Amino acid sequence: NAGVTQTPKFRILKIGQSMTLQCAQDMNHNYMYWYRQDPGMGLKLIYYSVGAGITDKGEVPNGYNVSRSTTEDFPLRLELAAPSQTSVYFCASSQGPYGEQFFGPGTRLTVL
Amino acid sequence: ILNVEQSPQSLHVQEGDSTNFTCSFPSSNFYALHWYRWETAKSPEALFVMTLNGDEKKKGRISATLNTKEGYSYLYIKGSQPEDSATYLCASLGGGADGLTFGKGTHLIIQP
Numbered sequence: 001n002a003g004v005t006q007t008p009k010f011r012i013l014k015i016g017q018s019m020t021l022q023c024a025q026d027m028n029h030n031y032m033y034w035y036r037q038d039p040g041m042g043l044k045l046i047y048y049s050v051g052a053g054i055t056d057k058g059e060v061p062n063g064y065n066v067s068r069s070t071t072e073d074f075p076l077r078l079e080l081a082a083p084s085q086t087s088v089y090f091c092a093s094s095q096g097p098y099g100e101q102f103f104g105p106g107t108r109l110t111v112l
Numbered sequence: 113i114l115n116v117e118q119s120p121q122s123l124h125v126q127e128g129d130s131t132n133f134t135c136s137f138p139s140s141n142f143y144a145l146h147w148y149r150w151e152t153a154k155s156p157e158a159l160f161v162m163t164l165n166g167d168e169k170k171k172g173r174i175s176a177t178l179n180t181k182e183g184y185s186y187l188y189i190k191g192s193q194p195e196d197s198a199t200y201l202c203a204s205l206g207g208g209a210d211g212l213t214f215g216k217g218t219h220l221i222i223q224p
Contacts, residue, residue: 033211033212035214040216041216042116042201042213042214042215042216042217043156043201043203043212043214044214045210045211045212045213048210048211056210057210058210058211059210059213090155090156097143097205098143098144098161098163098205099161100146100158100161101146101156101158101212102158103155103156103157104155105154105155106155
């Protein structure tokens with residue numbers, strides 16, 4: 001049981017480049033989430049999904065897109081990377097809306 | 113947007129001493145309060161999920177209480193050990209926000 005996995009662990013992007021952060025879970029959880037964590041700030045919700053085919057915006061969705069074609073996978077897409085998107089990104093999943101969330105190891109992204 | 117506040121921001125405690133810290137959250141439309149433990153270079157791990165006013169949960173030397181009417185939760189650590197050093201996050205579900213709203217955390221350092 002791998003739990004929540006994320007790839008890559010680290011990435012450096014140039015301004016204007018695009019990339020996809022991968023997230024997968026093997027716990028058959030319906031709910032999946034993307035957060036970003038900036039120094040001195042709490043985790044901020046970017047997007048979330050309540051099941052395959054259903055996604056919704058969180059608190060800070062601008063500059064990102066998501067898709068959820070399967071229960072297991074929830075990729076996060078950055079289309080035109082900006083320095084403001086330099087952050088650590090965490091994917092998480094939960095069984096239901098109130099349950100504890102299980103976090104992946106994070107992706108550290110730097111945009112230069 | 114919910115405002116979840118944690119205090120203190122950081123705390124140095126002598127090994128063997130007991131300690132506690134606070135999480136405050138808006139009490140309207142409350143659904144759940146989560147506590148997570150976040151060690152350096154790791155991912156957040158759930159400690160407790162509490163939903164009922166007056167709830168008290170315990171895991172080993174760590175316990176938490178919840179007051180949903182006044183909007184606060186306390187986390188207690190009894191007989192602190194060096195392995196308790198971590199950032200403790202609380203997060204609230206409710207108040208009309210989508211998903212969890214996290215506080216900035218309390219950074220706990222246990223000094224031998």
